[in-house]
Amino acid sequence: xxxxxxxxxxxxxxxxxxxxxxxxxxxxxxxxxxxxxxxxxxxxxxxxxxxxxxxxxxxxxxxxxxxxxxxxxxxxxxxxxxxxxxxxxxxxxxxxxxxxxxxxxxxxxxxxxxxxxxxxxxxxxxxxxxxxxxxxxxxxxxxxxxxxxxxxxxxxxxxxxxxxxxxxxxxxxxxxxxxxxxxxxxxxxxxxxxxxxxxxxxxxxxxxxxxxxxxxxxxxxxxxxxxxxxxxxxxxxxxxxxxxxxxxxxxxxxxxxxxxxxxxxxxxxxxxxxxxxxxxxx
Numbered sequence: 001x002x003x004x005x006x007x008x009x010x011x012x013x014x015x016x017x018x019x020x021x022x023x024x025x026x027x028x029x030x031x032x033x034x035x036x037x038x039x040x041x042x043x044x045x046x047x048x049x050x051x052x053x054x055x056x057x058x059x060x061x062x063x064x065x066x067x068x069x070x071x072x073x074x075x076x077x078x079x080x081x082x083x084x085x086x087x088x089x090x091x092x093x094x095x096x097x098x099x100x101x102x103x104x105x106x107x108x109x110x111x112x113x114x115x116x117x118x119x120x121x122x123x124x125x126x127x128x129x130x131x132x133x134x135x136x137x138x139x140x141x142x143x144x145x146x147x148x149x150x151x152x153x154x155x156x157x158x159x160x161x162x163x164x165x166x167x168x169x170x171x172x173x174x175x176x177x178x179x180x181x182x183x184x185x186x187x188x189x190x191x192x193x194x195x196x197x198x199x200x201x202x203x204x205x206x207x208x209x210x211x212x213x214x215x216x217x218x219x220x221x222x223x224x225x226x227x228x229x230x231x232x233x234x235x236x237x238x239x240x241x242x243x244x245x246x247x248x249x250x251x252x253x254x255x256x257x258x259x260x261x262x263x264x265x266x267x268x269x270x271x272x273x274x275x276x277x278x279x280x281x282x
Contacts, residue, residue: 014038014158015076018098020090022047022056022064025106026081028133032162034060044071046094072097077155080105080115084280091118102152104159108179109276112145112172122147125156128178129163131186138164139185141178143171176277180269188262189218 017033019026022045030043045064047053053064065071072078072094078101082090087110095118102123105115112124122145129140140160144153153168160166169175193214200210225232240246253259 014042014155016042016044016074017159018044018046018072018075018078018101019081020046020068020078020094021081021083022049022052023081024131024134025129026079027056027059028129028138028163029079029081029159030056030060030062032136033159036162044075046072046090068094068097070097072101075101077102077104077159079159080107082107084108084110084276087115087280088118091115095119095121102148102155104156108183109176109273109280111277111281112143114277114281116145123152124148125152126172126175127156127160128175128183129160130182130184133163136162136164139182140164140166141175141182142166142168143175144168176270176273179273180266183273184269188265193218 014033017038019030022030026045030045033043034040040061043060043062045053045056045062046066046068047056047064048066050066053066056062056064068090075098078094078098080087080090080103084107087105087107098119099121101121102125103115103119103121104125104127105112106127106129108128110126112126115124115126116122124145125148126143127140128142129138132138133140140163142153142156142160144156157166169178193211196214196217197207197210200213201207205213225235228235236250240250
């Protein structure tokens with residue numbers, strides 16, 4: 001796994017782009033590109049749902065199409081932002097119009113070998129983003145099939161850059177672990193935030209106060225961990241005095257086996273990512 005990279009800044013060298021699927025993740029990427037100066041006329045979108053097409057028109061001035069057609073032939077990069085269970089059907093409907101394009105998939109679990117087969121193309125990159133991409137604070141892991149050139153990798157980095165940080169992995173199977181850790185990770189944070197807010201209200205705070213305190217703590221602690229060269233365990237130990245309040249809370253967590261159960265939960269997510277590839281990638 002390579003280190004987190006900083007993608008090149010936007011340039012006018014971007015080719016025409018096509019998005020198959022116009023939901024939240026596609027909108028996050030499209031919005032970021034438009035903010036960086038990519039004109040809406042340079043972007044094609046295929047989106048079967050009328051409500052989503054209306055939202056794309058209202059937000060970005062993009063007239064999305066209900067079905068794939070000849071308009072996709074100008075695209076140098078096709079971003080696949082579809083659900084895993086609909087990917088194969090969408091690919092078979094689209095591939096006649098995208099034979100020369102580079103393909104970037106953000107669909108969870110679908111392996112690049114399946115995508116390459118469905119599209120009859122080896123120019124395939126897989127991405128595993130997460131929902132903070134919607135505000136430009138995402139974490140995305142990328143995997144490229146061997147046929148993808150360094151220039152094509154740079155193009156993918158340029159397109160993904162507005163969504164946040166990115167890193168390349170060398171082994172595609174690592175994307176299942178990425179899915180479990182960061183792809184699903186925001187939900188774990190929200191889960192713990194819910195619990196902290198509930199505890200705060202039970203102890204006499206208002207829901208608004210508890211929410212502000214919990215969110216602010218997560219944001220601050222995460223930023224402290226990001227800036228620090230020390231391991232999270234060291235940072236934790238520094239704020240834990242034996243016999244103190246933090247010690248009491250952590251001892252309770254340890255006695256309940258929370259860490260082991262949390263690790264077990266991430267392994268469950270990794271298994272499900274593999275199962276999605278088996279289930280929908282045939």
